[in-house]
Amino acid sequence: MNDLEPVDALDIELRVNGSAVRRRVPVRRLLSDLLRDDLSLTGTHVGCEHGVCGACTVLLDGQPIRSCLQLAVTADGCEVTTVEGITPADGSLSPLQAAFRDAHGLQCGFCTPGFLMTLVAADPAEHPTDGSIDALLSGNLCRCTGYQNIRTAVRRAWGRDDEGNASAGSDTPLGSGTSSGSGAS
Amino acid sequence: MRCGGRAARPAWTGCWWGEDVVKPAPFRYLRPTSLDEALDALATLGDEAKPIAGGQSLVPMLNFRLARPGVLIDLGRIPALTGVHRTDGSLRIGAMTRQRVLELDQDIADRLPVLRAALRHVGHVQIRTRGTIGGSLAHADAAAELPALALALDATVEVASVAGTRTVAAADLFLGPWTTCLAPDELLTRVDVPLAWQRAAIVELARRHGDFALAGVVGARRPATTDDAGIRLVGFGVGWTPVRLTEAEAALAAGGSAEVVADAAAAGIDPIDDIHADAAWRRDGLRALVTRIADQLGVAA
Ligand SMILES: Cc1cc2nc3c(=O)[nH]c(=O)nc-3n(C[C@H](O)[C@H](O)[C@H](O)COP(=O)(O)OP(=O)(O)OC[C@H]3O[C@@H](n4cnc5c(N)ncnc54)[C@H](O)[C@@H]3O)c2cc1C
Numbered sequence: 001m002n003d004l005e006p007v008d009a010l011d012i013e014l015r016v017n018g019s020a021v022r023r024r025v026p027v028r029r030l031l032s033d034l035l036r037d038d039l040s041l042t043g044t045h046v047g048c049e050h051g052v053c054g055a056c057t058v059l060l061d062g063q064p065i066r067s068c069l070q071l072a073v074t075a076d077g078c079e080v081t082t083v084e085g086i087t088p089a090d091g092s093l094s095p096l097q098a099a100f101r102d103a104h105g106l107q108c109g110f111c112t113p114g115f116l117m118t119l120v121a122a123d124p125a126e127h128p129t130d131g132s133i134d135a136l137l138s139g140n141l142c143r144c145t146g147y148q149n150i151r152t153a154v155r156r157a158w159g160r161d162d163e164g165n166a167s168a169g170s171d172t173p174l175g176s177g178t179s180s181g182s183g184a185s
Numbered sequence: 186m187r188c189g190g191r192a193a194r195p196a197w198t199g200c201w202w203g204e205d206v207v208k209p210a211p212f213r214y215l216r217p218t219s220l221d222e223a224l225d226a227l228a229t230l231g232d233e234a235k236p237i238a239g240g241q242s243l244v245p246m247l248n249f250r251l252a253r254p255g256v257l258i259d260l261g262r263i264p265a266l267t268g269v270h271r272t273d274g275s276l277r278i279g280a281m282t283r284q285r286v287l288e289l290d291q292d293i294a295d296r297l298p299v300l301r302a303a304l305r306h307v308g309h310v311q312i313r314t315r316g317t318i319g320g321s322l323a324h325a326d327a328a329a330e331l332p333a334l335a336l337a338l339d340a341t342v343e344v345a346s347v348a349g350t351r352t353v354a355a356a357d358l359f360l361g362p363w364t365t366c367l368a369p370d371e372l373l374t375r376v377d378v379p380l381a382w383q384r385a386a387i388v389e390l391a392r393r394h395g396d397f398a399l400a401g402v403v404g405a406r407r408p409a410t411t412d413d414a415g416i417r418l419v420g421f422g423v424g425w426t427p428v429r430l431t432e433a434e435a436a437l438a439a440g441g442s443a444e445v446v447a448d449a450a451a452a453g454i455d456p457i458d459d460i461h462a463d464a465a466w467r468r469d470g471l472r473a474l475v476t477r478i479a480d481q482l483g484v485a486a
Pocket residue numbers: 050051052188189235236237238239240241242243244245260280281306307308309312315316317318319320321323324326328329330331367371372373374395396397398
């Protein structure tokens with residue numbers, strides 16, 4: 001790209017689930033549409049397209065993002081991971097996915113890829129309590145489960161018992177202690 | 186539109202497949218790799234151009250076609266806009282520093298814990314991965330945490346254009362809802378936060394964790410000087426901009442009772458009525474929050 005000439009389309013190169021992808025994309029193409037429509041990776045779901053529901057969550061360089069709020073051109077040079085990329089090649093389920101199935105953490109499944117992608121990137125140590133798990137899950141909406149079973153799946157995937165007690169480690173929330181948020185999750 | 190708020194889905198105009206699957210109206214795109222290039226482009230293109238930082242407020246507006254810029258200038262590849270410069274007395278934070286990076290910075294959590302506390306209220310982790318501190322201040326949502334924090338901590342921002350740079354106090358930055366004193370050809374390049382505060386805290390009422398605040402307060406305290414009692418109380422989500430509650434600050438500094446401080450705070454705002462909460466509810470919420478903050482600052486109220 002000629003750096004000082006605005007363009008309508010751009011050649012981009014990124015890695016998606018480990019494979020190199022080169023494409024010429026219109027600059028207004030969203031990453032969610034690139035994944036679903038150009039690359040046929042339809043595991044990434046699209047609910048609201050304004051950043052609220054979390055169904056479109058994917059990893060960009062290992063961090064969870066809203067793919068509906070990311071222009072594909074701004075992912076140029078990045079590594080993108082979708083739900084297809086966390087599923088073992090033999091078609092079995094990863095431990096996190098298995099925990100969702102076993103704990104009935106999904107019903108219709110529309111929200112599930114977004115929850116999974118949020119969770120694979122999460123550090124359990126940053127979410128030692130149920131309250132902090134709920135804060136993590138607050139960025140993904142589910143219309144079916146009522147969230148309880150999703151929280152159970154997270155506890156199991158993270159090696160905690162069904163009361164949320166870590167099998168090892170402390171239960172002290174991170175943070176400064178100067179914040180108190182309100183509002184029920 | 187406030188992203189994160191309720192907005193009606195626009196009538197569907199495209200089709201679900203193929204090349205036509207685009208939400209934003211057409212625009213052109215520019216990706217400068219230096220601040221000078223970005224400022225030149227803004228000066229040349231004028232009103233037609235709009236900077237894009239993390240896109241977490243702008244892209245929802247593009248998707249709904251509520252914003253139709255001619256050219257987007259991507260600030261994401263300008264190294265000079267990212268990173269934190271630490272001195273004993275202040276933090277100088279590059280405008281493009283991601284909110285999540287600041288949240289995870291242990292040194293900042295040690296020296297200015299209220300910043301991490303505030304960031305944890307900003308949307309959700311997926312939003313903070315991309316969202317930037319400069320974008321939040323430039324977006325100037327009246328219910329946003331970071332503008333209120335900047336105001337409470339006497340932060341200043343550095344603003345640049347081809348004509349040069351200027352420093353703007355947070356107190357002069359926010360003019361109205363989603364409106365700052367930046368000219369269209371100016372960029373916010375840096376935020377300077379003084380570290381003089383002994384204590385600072387943030388509390389808010391929101392319907393869910395991560396939603397925009399229906400009412401919130403940032404409080405801060407530092408040693409008094411002859412012309413400054415050293416107490417700051419700033420309300421957010423309770424007016425058209427973040428508001429400094431100067432009468433409540435004075436009441437608190439004078440050792441007023443919780444009732445007196447809360448009354449002074451409630452008298453200092455002109456809250457909005459909307460679908461989420463009416464003005465009376467916001468005023469009541471603010472009264473409760475101010476009392477809680479006074480407690481956390483260790484100032485009796
Ligand atoms: C679901 C959801 C929930 C959210 N919840 C919250 C919340 O609870 N609290 C909160 O505070 N925010 C919330 N946000 C907004 C989020 O914090 C955004 O990151 C922030 O408001 C904008 O930052 P950005 O870097 O994404 O900016 P962008 O969206 O890229 O830009 C926003 C505006 O600022 C301008 N701009 C950006 N950077 C500069 C600059 N350096 N100089 C001049 N102009 C600039 C752009 O032109 C644009 O007009 C939420 C967003 C979403 C999608």
